[in-house]
Amino acid sequence: MKRLFTILVMLVAVLQAYAQTTSVSGSVQSASDKGALPGANVVLTRTADATKTVTATDGEGRFQFERVAQGQYTLEINYIGFENFSRSFQVAGAPVNLGQLLLRDGATGLQEVQIIGRAPLGEQKGDTSQFNAKAFKTAPDASAEDLVTKMPGVTVQDGKIQAQGEDVQQVMIDGKRYTGEDVNSAVRNISADMIESVQVFDGQSDRAAFSGFDDGNRIKTLNFVTRKDKRHGYVGKASAGYGTDERYMLGATVNYFNGEQRITATGLTNNINMFDFSIGETPGGGMRGRRGWGGGSPNGIINTDNFALSYNDKWGKKMEVGGNYNYTNRDVVNNQYRFRDFVNSDTTYTENSQNQDITDSHRFNFRLQYNINENNRLLVRPNISIQRSQSFTGRNASTIANGEELTNSINSDNADNTTLNISNNILYSHRFGDSGRILTVDIDTRYTDTDGDTYQLENTANLMDPERDVTRNQFINLDRSNLAWSGNLDYSQRLGENSRLQLEYNISNRNNDSDRRTYDYVENESAYNSFNAPLSNTFQSDYVAQRFGPSYQYRTDKTTFQLNARYQYATLRGESQFPEQYPVKRDYNNVLPSAEYEYKFSKSTNLRINYSTSTNEPSVEQLQNVLDISNPLQPRIGNPELDQEYQNRLFMRFRNFNAETNKVFFMGVFGTMTQNYVTNSIYTRDVPFELPENYTYRPGSRFSRPVNLDGYWSVRSFFNYGQPINFISSNLNLNGSVGYSRTPGMIDEEINYANNTNFRAGLNLSSNISENVDFNLSTTGSYNLVENTLRTNQNNNFYNHSTNLRLNTIIWKGIVYRTELNHQYNTGLSAGVDNSYLLWNMSLGKKIFKNQQGEISLSVNDLLKQNVSIQRNIAADYVEDVQSSVLQRYFMLTFTYNLRKFISGEAPEMNQERRGNWGGRP
Template identity: 35%
Template structure:
């Protein structure tokens, strides 16, 4: 086996070094406006090999107008340069030396484009530049008040829905503004903050890691990124909007969004206060303090309005600031604050499958929750010189959550006889503090491709919980006090070495340590005297330490439109768990893991490409899963931990095919992911046949369930998504289709029997977006998804349900400043039982009048939920039960709103 491996490595290195005699050149220069000298960003520079077109190369200019093309073979080339708003540039050049600097190349403006003369087909809607898809904003028509979110919805392959922002089936994780971070990693907030009128181009690509960007070695760690490039004339000035509205039932909204740009220094301020469920923060602002019992449920907290659960009052403030200090230092930072109060009434209907019998659990819940969050993050880069770079990325967050919940629930059998009941009040106070810091130092040697890097990341998180559970029926009060700390330190040392002209070798060593400490103390409180008694059975102090050593070696090669990388990592890990109370105990597990990985990208012609990535990884159980303490905050659903859990080992395969066709304004893409996990952490659930005593003397009512995490093999998850986008010439509209499929195989145990739950899901989406007028803008969409669930032993739990969603949005400007807006959303749900079926129409409508100079003022009369049908319901399915949850939502109201648009630019053309 070793001989075979040596032969393969020798052949690979030999092939990679073949042809070292050929001169490889580095070609670079800068594109400058001939008239007034600004740099051209996002322009395409192509070197077309006259004798062999397969050796053609291209690049895109950066934010400073610079293009750089490496590894160009000696030959005669046709240099073609294209930039929106400028005349094409073309010349024949000879590449014959190792480094060719073309200096400043002056581009001449295309007066026809600049004067606004519309020429059919003059604006290229979409371009492909390597692994970047670029959309030209001028090719997509939106109303004058549109945001960038409204703009990108019209672009082929880009979808914005309740799940966030996606491009060709992949989730967009961050949005950049002219190549710089904008409000951290909150894509929807970023896109809704930027007005569409300042956008020149939108680029979608996989941003490489800090190390990959500096060393040139692709380590496979990427972030799906959308970069918004602003227009040259919109980069200096102030713009934004402010609004205030008041309506029936004392509904109100006040907010502002102000941007101040001056070259590289940019400041954005956003703020809002309202009681109509508008929120402009993401789920990460509520993360970190969930848990602790009491039926806490997390939902999607993206920019949604009205359809969120309960009634929410929001106060929020956000700041984003970027600047360049001299020629070497760059700063990017953001601060966000939000405060919410949510009140909700919730009804839960659950069907519980216990062997061949069914139990029914019905619950009514009233909850009031206050949440407070501060989040601060920054990124500082210092280019010491051309060969050395320092990056610092700190992040701090603080969260406080106070809630009071009343729950009344009961379980009955198939004959309708009540088995158990709970009636309780639950009060919780949770506080969390988190600080994270990333530091990297990277160095390039004189030899191109030889680098070393050192990365260090630390994280400290502290969570305090104080919860009170009052059992009304038993006339008892229980206090839960939990203190948790989580500390991680991780360091990575990397080295890269070039092999020939196209290959590169990489070696890394990673050392990390994580310690989690959870101290849970429970007290029984006398309702009359207030005296406290320590409850040993429900208390536990647990410490978990995880040490990891990881060594990795890999080889990459890039040549002739093909890139591949493969390697192997060895990981040694030790999971040391220590229980301090109520009984002492030590549990130590050691893991030796071989982690192979491979990735490759093949260009199929000038536009299409296929990307394949295979990787393996391990995952450790959480502190809550490890801690052997009983949580009976809901006595009908008791849970406990398992200190003997092992780490899981996963295989992941991803295949992505992308074929944009700019000439025909269409694109097709396919995204497939397959995952399987050994030692997957799932649940073992047991139902009490009668009132019984659980370990530690805890009384379990008849029909109540007790669950704990266990390791099982056999987990699979398969996803496939195909998107197709075309321009319908007759309608002058863009038509997007999406076809998705998901298969999930989830192992578990119920009443000491192994159950395999297999879920098959299919999804079809259609969307039609107008693209013929700024004054008449519409979007029509239809989405249907179907789910089939099969269980190996709980056949009675097999289910089939379908969700259909249809919607239409219209913005119509007419009559010299009048605006009509219409937004209709219809959802129909067919559940497992007829009682689970539901459908409703949410219809919002408004009329407005623009006034003041340049129509910067607007007065709008709107109605929310015109038909009074707004609902909120959801369904979840697992091997043990299915449930439907219905929640109180915002009801019909009318509102009058005044909006003022701020537009003050300098240097606009």
């Protein structure tokens, strides 16, 4: 430790010798309301040689240039909708703070600056793609979701919003985070006519933003820059509907805006599979066709009661706060049919199950950022959640070999679990004046406690030997806790005009304590009094990791290069009491390199390459050497010998945005390779481990045990090309991808590689005609090739084609017709699974009241009564198809009322004609 301390002191001394230059900083605001302008393009030009350095303002409108040499400079600022700003100044030896730089509203509206008859879509600013909302026409009552899905590179895949091939994970409004967990709810709760522009970029982690040193942790982010005249007031919507089969829906949401302060309240109760209510909700609730966790119509019949409250504000000039509370009660009833075809034999598994899950949850998260002064920043993020889940699963399952049924099992699980999660993150950053040195401290704590009871019943018929039929009645009590904490210390220093060095030290600890005890039912005592030690497990584990190393960063106006090297030493200690005493001791030594390179060919074209490594230790469930027979025909057991995974990831992306032609092109490649990949070893015959003495083998059972295998890797490439189609006033997006994955597994001690190749291509056509005609047409085809190395005759190819049409049109005098069609075509699935269907939803409504704020509508969900849910799952030892019950046809009469008022004036009537405005909004 003394040697390490000496090295650190020497490095700090060397770094200080390089601090010879100064900095230029400031903030960019709107002259009309003093609001911050995030994402503004800031160019610093040295007069002597015309050398340019470019940056963009952060979420608070701030910017800073490091390592600025002495001399005369010109600063230029550009931002859509505002006049260009320019100022000349002299840099001497002291730091230059230009203060608040105010941009005036553009004298010429964007709709008047047109190229080939259209408003410009936007522009590329380094890593940020900024789109002009006025260039995309939407219906009068459209949400931000309707707007962004018209933009190049933004699509909806499997029910999730994607931008440039990646899932959007964060939403911001005017550079401030939208506090909440659901991205889809966020974009549906913002009215499209409030938006001035939309920015798409890779958001940095809070630690990177505080330290000024990129840690490689990026999340795809949408930032909605609102119109200045829509930042004071409120918008909202309330709907009430009742339909056939006693279907009902009652929901309301209100967004209140007052400068920096934003409050959103949402409430919903329904039994039509809606999970949330928002500004973008279509009356009747049967539209959109994607309400579930994973896309498509959600599985099962779902009753939901939900209330959410979100708050964002700025307390004084230095403190920014945001909080969210969410209460949800959800009851899901779902029946499923499952057909599983195994790789290494002629054995199949079929299952019919009835499932009901009732969850009751409270979630609270808070964020406080305190900008103490120009050199000190503090961020505190506490989170609390408590959830109670009650579930019932009843199965009727069979295994069949060579056409002969081996086993039939009827079993059920009835569980009641309560889980408490508490976490907190504290992040502090200190900048040592203008020396170029920054110290960042990050402390994270997490605690989870789960307490649950489960009752299991089983009646398994052994059709090969009826004397070995099994009857089981058991009670399982689970008490599990997890305490984790980590601390991170970063110190960075400028080395020269364009380079910076950072030293990092991290220590983390995760402690797990799991007590799982099983009791058999005693008939003559009418109680669960017989302790079953072989099926019980008490396990404790403690994982401690220390990581340290340097990072080097080089940055110019065109090139950014960063190289990180980390050495990690970790220990895993554990001990099991049941079913037998077993100590676990592992020591891990790893080198974790990472690198990033970015080159900007021009203002609108750039290439980025990122490489990173990480480790992942086994979970408590995977390490527990206890037999789990909750599904008697698919028993599982843990493996205390598991090693940690080591993962390599490579990411490349090329982007081009031609603002003159409004053509956009994105292309990317993602690759992952994992050593010691944790996968399943399947045993259909003898098992190489001891089973409990009282365990009765079920013919056709397949034991599963986690093991480490090398050979996992996957790669996916994607592209997106977009351009306007002027002769039909629409926007066209073409997209496609090619993916390949290789998943290792073991079957009866033989290694099998499941190779899955996927080809996908699609197009999206979105209208830009007028606010009275709003449509979106998309079609996507996906072809999959599944190959197994153990048994090639089990190879399987399947194809899926999805076509969607969404149309909103104002027919005449406030009469609105909406329709949505979703056609799914599938081939190559298992026999007995419904392959294709057409889901058709529609509604007919009439606008009423002043400014057409109200609407009465009649809607129908699944008019043709064809809705089904099909999912194909591919594993190392099987391919399976799962068909789930879904909500089918019902009719509903709905009344909707829109709330809308702004201090700067009432919003114009929705059906008002706005000539000369390509965006359909003032």
